[in-house]
Amino acid sequence: MPPQAKFTRTEIIQKALEIVRTEGMDKITARELGNRLNSSARPIFTVFESMEEVKQEVVIQAKECYREYIERGLGEKLAFRGVGTAYITFAIEEPKLFALLFMQPQAECGDVTQILPAIDDSYEKILRSVQEPYGLGRATAEKIYQHLWIYTHGIASMCVANVCSYSMQDLTDRMTEIFKSLLEAAKRGEI
Secondary structure: EEEEEOOOHHHHHHHHHHHHHHHHHOOOOOHHHHHHHOOHHHHHHHHHOOOOHHHHHHHHHHHHHHHHHHHHHHHOHHHHHHHHHHHHHHHHHOHHHHHHHOOOOOOOOOOHHHHHHHHOOOOHHHHHHHHOOOOOHHHHHHHHHHHHHHHHHHHHHHOOOOOOOOHHHHHHHHHHHHHHHHHHHHOOOOO
C-alpha cells in the first residue's frame, strides 16, 4: 500500500505557484517547495512523479490566471481594448507569471502569425472581439490583432522590466490611437 499523501496536489501546486510569483520558475526545487510546505521534499513525490510534473502544473495554473484576466477584459464594453488593458494589467500585477508565459523561448520560433495562436489559448475569443464588432473579415482582424499584440506586448514587457510605467488612461489612449489608425488603414484596403 502506497504511503498516504501529507499534502494534496492542490496544496503543493499553490505553494509552487507562490514561489514562481515571487522568485520565478527557476527557483522551484524539491527542497524549496518542501521548505514552503514546512516539510521535507519527500511528501511532494507521494503526489507527483517528478519536479517537472510540478512545473507543468504550475504553467497550467499560470495560464488559468492569465485566462481570468483576459475573460475580464472580454467582458468590457469595448472587449478588444479590454483585452489589451487586461494583458498589460496581468504583466504589471503578475510579472513573474507574465515572464513565464510570454517571455520564454518557444519550441518553434516564427513570426507573430504562428506564435500568437500557439502561446495564447484565448486567441479565437480575442480575434472575435475585434472581428465581430467592426465587421472585419478574419484575415483583416488577424492583422489588426497581430499589430496591436506586438504593441501591447512591448508595453507589457517594458512594465515587467521596469523600463517604464504608464497610467491606465495613458495606455488606453495610446492603444486606442493605434487601433483607430489600423482600422482606418483596413477600411482603405491597406491591411
